[in-house]
Amino acid sequence: MNLTTNAPQAPATTQDALTTIGQAPDLKQPRRRRRRPVRWVSNTIAVIFCIVWIFPVYWMVNTAFKPRSEITTATPHFLPSAPTLDNFVLAITGTSFLTNLVNSLIVVAGTVVLSVVVGFFAAAALSRFRFRGRRAIMVTILAVQMLPGAALLIPTFLMFNAVNLLGTFLGLILAYVAAVLPFSIWVMRGFFIAIPLEIEEAAKIDGAGTTRILFSVLFPLVAPGVISTSIFAFIAAWNDYLVAYTFMRDPGMYTLPVWLASFTTPTTGTDFGGQMAGSVLISLPVIIFFLIIQRNLVSGMSAGAVKG
Amino acid sequence: MSTSTERPAPRTGTEGTPPRPRKRRQLAPAILLTPAGLVMIAVTVLPIILLVGISFTDFNQRSLFTGTYSGVGVEQYTRVFTDPDFWLSLLRTILFTAAMVIGSVVIGMAVAALMTRLGPPMRYVVTVVLICAWAMPNVASSIVWTWLFQPGYGVLNWLLTRLMVFGDMTATNWAQDPLLSAASIWALIVWQAVPFIALTLYAAQIQIPIEYYEAARLDGASEWTIYRGITLVFLKPTLLLITILSIIWDFNVFNQIWLISRGGPDSATTTLGVFTYQTAFVGFDLGGGAAISVISTVILLGLTAVYIRNLIRSGEDL
Numbered sequence: 001m002n003l004t005t006n007a008p009q010a011p012a013t014t015q016d017a018l019t020t021i022g023q024a025p026d027l028k029q030p031r032r033r034r035r036r037p038v039r040w041v042s043n044t045i046a047v048i049f050c051i052v053w054i055f056p057v058y059w060m061v062n063t064a065f066k067p068r069s070e071i072t073t074a075t076p077h078f079l080p081s082a083p084t085l086d087n088f089v090l091a092i093t094g095t096s097f098l099t100n101l102v103n104s105l106i107v108v109a110g111t112v113v114l115s116v117v118v119g120f121f122a123a124a125a126l127s128r129f130r131f132r133g134r135r136a137i138m139v140t141i142l143a144v145q146m147l148p149g150a151a152l153l154i155p156t157f158l159m160f161n162a163v164n165l166l167g168t169f170l171g172l173i174l175a176y177v178a179a180v181l182p183f184s185i186w187v188m189r190g191f192f193i194a195i196p197l198e199i200e201e202a203a204k205i206d207g208a209g210t211t212r213i214l215f216s217v218l219f220p221l222v223a224p225g226v227i228s229t230s231i232f233a234f235i236a237a238w239n240d241y242l243v244a245y246t247f248m249r250d251p252g253m254y255t256l257p258v259w260l261a262s263f264t265t266p267t268t269g270t271d272f273g274g275q276m277a278g279s280v281l282i283s284l285p286v287i288i289f290f291l292i293i294q295r296n297l298v299s300g301m302s303a304g305a306v307k308g
Numbered sequence: 309m310s311t312s313t314e315r316p317a318p319r320t321g322t323e324g325t326p327p328r329p330r331k332r333r334q335l336a337p338a339i340l341l342t343p344a345g346l347v348m349i350a351v352t353v354l355p356i357i358l359l360v361g362i363s364f365t366d367f368n369q370r371s372l373f374t375g376t377y378s379g380v381g382v383e384q385y386t387r388v389f390t391d392p393d394f395w396l397s398l399l400r401t402i403l404f405t406a407a408m409v410i411g412s413v414v415i416g417m418a419v420a421a422l423m424t425r426l427g428p429p430m431r432y433v434v435t436v437v438l439i440c441a442w443a444m445p446n447v448a449s450s451i452v453w454t455w456l457f458q459p460g461y462g463v464l465n466w467l468l469t470r471l472m473v474f475g476d477m478t479a480t481n482w483a484q485d486p487l488l489s490a491a492s493i494w495a496l497i498v499w500q501a502v503p504f505i506a507l508t509l510y511a512a513q514i515q516i517p518i519e520y521y522e523a524a525r526l527d528g529a530s531e532w533t534i535y536r537g538i539t540l541v542f543l544k545p546t547l548l549l550i551t552i553l554s555i556i557w558d559f560n561v562f563n564q565i566w567l568i569s570r571g572g573p574d575s576a577t578t579t580l581g582v583f584t585y586q587t588a589f590v591g592f593d594l595g596g597g598a599a600i601s602v603i604s605t606v607i608l609l610g611l612t613a614v615y616i617r618n619l620i621r622s623g624e625d626l
Contacts, residue, residue, distance in 0.1 A: 042425040049419065050437045056499065057440045059463055060452045074478075076463045114347075122344035125337035137341075139616060144352055146612035148560045150581045151601035154588050155355035155362060161372065178351035181344060210336055239445040241563050246589060257447040261567055272455050279448035290443035291436070 060283075063276040064088065071273050087277035091263075094274070097281075099252060100259040103169070104238060107255055110173035111180065111237040112230045118177065119184030119229055120222065124214060126185065127192035128200070145182040153246055166247055172255075175247070176237045184229040191225035192218070231289045238286060256282050359605075362598040369592035377595070384599035393575070394600065397583040401559060404490065404579055408558040411498040413551055416505030417543075421535065423510045435507070442503035450567035453496045457482040486576030489569045493577060496564050501557070505550055512546040513539060545618075552615045556608060580604050 063071055064087050066080040091097055126134060156175060157166065165171030195218065203217045219226075241257040248254055254262075260278045263271075363384055371377040388394050419438070423431050444452075456464045459481040468477045482488045520538045529537070540547075562581040565571060571578035571586065578586070584604065588597025 039425065039427070042422060043427075043430055046422055046426055046430050046434055049422070050433060053441055053499070053502075054437045056449070056452050056456060057444070059456060060448075063455065072461045074461075076461075076466050118343045118347060121340040121342075125340035129337040131337050142616050142619070143609070143612050144348070146556050146608060146615065147352070147356075148581070148601075148604060148608055150560065150562055150584055151359065151605045152352065152355045153585075154594055154598050154601055155358035156351065157589075158362065158367075158594065159355060159358060174347065174351050177347055181347060185344065239447070241447045241567075257445060260447050260451060263451070272458070272461075275451050276455065279444075279451050283444050283448045286445055287440055287443040290439050 060276050060279050063272060064280045066273060068273055087273035088281070090271070091274045091277040091281065095259070095263065096251065096254075097256075097259065097278070100254050100256050103253060104255040106169050107172050107176070107244075108234055108237045110169065111176040112233045114173065114177045115180040115184045115233045116226055116229050119181055119188055120219070120226065122181075122185045123188035123192055123222075123225075124218065127189045128218075141182045141185055145186075149179065149242065153242065157246060160247065167249055167253060169253075172244060172247055173237075175243050176233070176240065180229075180233045180236050183232055187228055187232070188222055188225040191222040195221050228293050231293050235286055235289060238282075356605075359598050359601055362595055363602045365595050367595040367598070371594075372592070380595070384595050385603075387596065388599050388603065393578075394583065396575070397578050397580050400577070401579040401581075404494070404561075404577075405555060405558045407494055408497045408501065408561075409551060409554045411494065412501035412505055412554060412558075413547070415498065416502045416509055416550075417547075419502060419506035420509035420513055421539070423506070424513055438503035438506055441499055444500065446500065446563045447567065449496060449500060450564045453492060453564075454483075454568055457492050483569055484573050486573060489573060490577050493565055493568055496568070497558065497561060501554065505554070508550060509543060509546060512543055516542045549615065549618055552611060552618065556611055556615070559604075559608060559611075 062078070062080065065083040065085075066077065067082055067084045067086060070077050070080060070082075126138065160166040160171045165174070199217060199221075200213055203213050208217065237255075239257060240255070241261060244255045244258050245261070248258065251262075260275070260282055263275050263278050364379055364381060365377045366380045366384075367377045419434070423434055426434065456462055459465065459479050465477045465480055468474055480488065482492045516539065521534060524534045524538060560581060561579065562585065565577050565579060565582050566585070569577045571582040580600065581604075584597050584600045587593050587600060
């Protein structure tokens with residue numbers, strides 16, 4: 001059983017180039033004294049870059065915590081003088097936020113579960129077995145990933161309209177699963193490939209059947225891939241605007257991005273404080289997930305592009 | 309697939325795919341592939357076929373309710389190809405995509421190079437900043453953008469006025485000016501595209517063996533020569549793939565344009581995606597929209613073929 005202990009930490013195909021993020025080779029050691037000023041210049045440029053790049057995020061958070069009177073002033077206030085949660089309270093209670101949040105959660109949960117399960121089976125088939133047409137399927141999966149989502153919108157709209165899936169959560173979930181599936185198969189397949197065949201053979205000698213091997217032996221080893229797939233599916237379903245906007249005509253069925261895009265409060269019309277609070281609420285979970293899985297995202301999104 | 313013949317003979321060790329298994333396992337992959345296959349066929353393959361089909365009909369809003377429509381042959385295509393609006397939006401898409409790809413790749417390369425020159429704490433800060441920009445859902449970032457550029461109260465209008473270069477911009481309405489609305493959307497896309505490019509290039513850049521740099525420094529090469537002669541040479545495959553991916557992604561940009569300018573003012577920011585959406589879902593000319601979709605899909609498939617060929621060439625085992 002000791003084979004399982006050094007089981008794959010990462011998909012060998014795409015991951016190895018990325019394992020060293022955050023620890024650059026020390027290029028500076030030999031000529032430390034000469035390179036000091038360069039490091040100083042680099043740090044200054046980096047600070048300026050960070051200020052510019054974080055500014056929109058900072059301004060969103062800053063506005064979200066400002067009282068209404070401070071938001072629309074001729075001279076912008078760079079910090080709220082009296083931070084308040086009013087905007088958040090208004091965004092959550094003054095609108096249909098909670099309904100739309102539940103809608104989003106239903107769609108997200110459905111997308112995550114389906115894309116993981118379906119993707120897991122397909123990835124197993126495409127990595128643990130060799131059969132005719134495998135290569136063609138992989139190329140098709142890659143090509144499908146590149147199709148413009150907007151192009152599929154029209155026929156999917158008509159098909160769902162014909163079978164009454166338009167405006168339903170199931171329809172939305174199916175559309176998202178189809179969009180996420182190529183990525184999910186690709187990432188989990190990477191983990192499958194990294195599992196040594198001996199583990200499978202050992203299980204077989206011990207008398208385990210194909211189903212047993214799949215769930216008790218392979219599934220735990222692919223767990224990291226399952227996690228990145230889940231998070232990717234979460235983000236795709238959580239962020240999507242176009243499909244939900246086109247398919248969901250009833251505001252009671254809107255997901256959060258559609259809610260945010262049509263954000264108005266009954267009393268004031270356009271309310272920037274509320275909009276920014278809503279933006280913070282929507283962005284927060286995604287930013288947290290990105291911070292957790294940044295490495296897998298880089299490798300997954302480029303599907304092997306970084307392999308030098 | 310001539311590439312398969314150049315592939316190294318049997319791989320060894322755990323890195324490669326498992327060896328050819330016996331015949332009797334052939335049923336298992338078919339069963340395992342069925343659910344994924346059904347979903348892909350129902351929500352991807354059938355729609356593509358249907359899309360092509362619709363593009364040869366006059367399907368419109370009336371057909372949605374009555375279910376009646378008739379085949380019109382290639383009429384939709386001749387109409388699209390003779391429509392100056394189509395050519396204008398295609399031209400805009402190409403120019404816009406070029407501007408966005410160049411902007412994000414150049415800035416991304418610079419940031420990646422910068423990151424290799426930073427100490428670990430500063431590099432960590434840069435990474436977190438990049439991820440914050442990258443992770444924002446684009447509906448949220450588009451809403452934030454309209455607020456940043458809001459006439460009268462937008463903080464960027466105020467800051468640009470302080471610069472004393474462009475004069476008083478506090479009341480500038482970015483959404484009303486063709487060039488300015490395009491510029492603000494460009495800034496938004498580049499802002500969110502740079503993180504992926506920078507992090508990917510940085511990851512590739514730190515794989516370059518240090519010996520090359522040490523040798524070059526001993527020979528007294530300048531930093532710029534080193535970057536061009538060593539770094540760029542090693543980054544070339546990654547850079548190529550990133551550029552192709554960026555072209556595909558930027559070509560498809562829709563949300564940000566739709567939410568910020570709705571394609572306006574006066575169609576100044578109507579790219580192919582927006583044009584398709586307006587035709588199909590605002591004017592409900594679904595047949596015409598389908599024809600435009602088919603054309604843009606063909607353009608994108610051409611680009612994708614280049615991408616996949618490069619992926620195979622870079623040694624990814626399919």
